[in-house]
Amino acid sequence: NAGVMQNPRHLVRRRGQEARLRCSPMKGHSHVYWYRQLPEEGLKFMVYLQKENIIDESGMPKERFSAEFPKEGPSILRIQQVVRGDSAAYFCASSPEPSGETQYFGPGTRLLVL
Amino acid sequence: DAKTTQPPSMDCAEGRAANLPCNHSTISGNEYVYWYRQIHSQGPQYIIHGLKNNETNEMASLIITEDRKSSTLILPHATLRDTAVYYCIVPPSFNDYKLSFGAGTTVTVRA
Numbered sequence: 001n002a003g004v005m006q007n008p009r010h011l012v013r014r015r016g017q018e019a020r021l022r023c024s025p026m027k028g029h030s031h032v033y034w035y036r037q038l039p040e041e042g043l044k045f046m047v048y049l050q051k052e053n054i055i056d057e058s059g060m061p062k063e064r065f066s067a068e069f070p071k072e073g074p075s076i077l078r079i080q081q082v083v084r085g086d087s088a089a090y091f092c093a094s095s096p097e098p099s100g101e102t103q104y105f106g107p108g109t110r111l112l113v114l
Numbered sequence: 115d116a117k118t119t120q121p122p123s124m125d126c127a128e129g130r131a132a133n134l135p136c137n138h139s140t141i142s143g144n145e146y147v148y149w150y151r152q153i154h155s156q157g158p159q160y161i162i163h164g165l166k167n168n169e170t171n172e173m174a175s176l177i178i179t180e181d182r183k184s185s186t187l188i189l190p191h192a193t194l195r196d197t198a199v200y201y202c203i204v205p206p207s208f209n210d211y212k213l214s215f216g217a218g219t220t221v222t223v224r225a
Contacts (some may be wrong), residue, residue, distance in 0.1 A: 001167070004157070031211070033211065035213075037215075038138075041217075042201065042214070042215030042216045042217055042218060043152075043158065043214075043215040044215070045212045045213060045214060048211055048212070049178075056211075056212065058212075090157070091157050093157070093158075095211070098211045101161070103160065103211070103213065105158045106157050107155075107156060107157055108156075108157055
């Protein structure tokens with residue numbers, strides 16, 4: 001059973017460009033979570049999605065950030081008009097039900113904004 | 115969220131037990147204590163969680179004090195592969211999927 005997959009693993013963007021981060025959950029998992037880890041900090045919750053629904057986006061910045069989890073395909077975290085402060089590691093986790101004990105994390109996408 | 119306090123770092127000899135403390139004095143009666151770890155450049159990994167009773171699994175043991183204001187994660191026989199940052203997390207009970215990772219404890223296992 002393949003684990004949570006994220007791509008790309010590394011992404012370099014210039015200020016003002018768009019960044020698209022993809023997450024494929026584990027097979028059988030319908031709950032997806034995105035976290036951000038700024039340099040030298042712990043991971044912070046951003047958003048929780050189920051298929052075609054955003055359940056909790058309380059940790060997501062109000063502007064430039066959006067997330068989706070379509071019926072088919074991976075979950076996408078989209079950052080528009082990136083700024084240097086968006087440079088971070090973005091982790092996706094999935095679980096078979098909404099809980100803290102069964103979240104399986106992917107390897108992360110490291111975004112660098114020049 | 116209940117705030118947690120952990121020592122920033124600790125060393126442990128390979129093969130010995132590693133005891134990682136965590137204070138969570140503001141925890142409420144129905145909030146769980148979770149432990150995760152993050153090995154360098156990888157995503158976090160779930161270790162164990164508990165409410166009030168001591169818990170044990172194949173990775174570790176969790177000892178929670180009777181007043182629930184603190185807990186200790188025990189790695190019974192630390193190996194070099196256990197070198198990681200260990201996070202003690204108390205998410206809000208009403209949506210315990212919302213994990214919030216603080217600075218954690220950087221554990222270095224030495225040969």
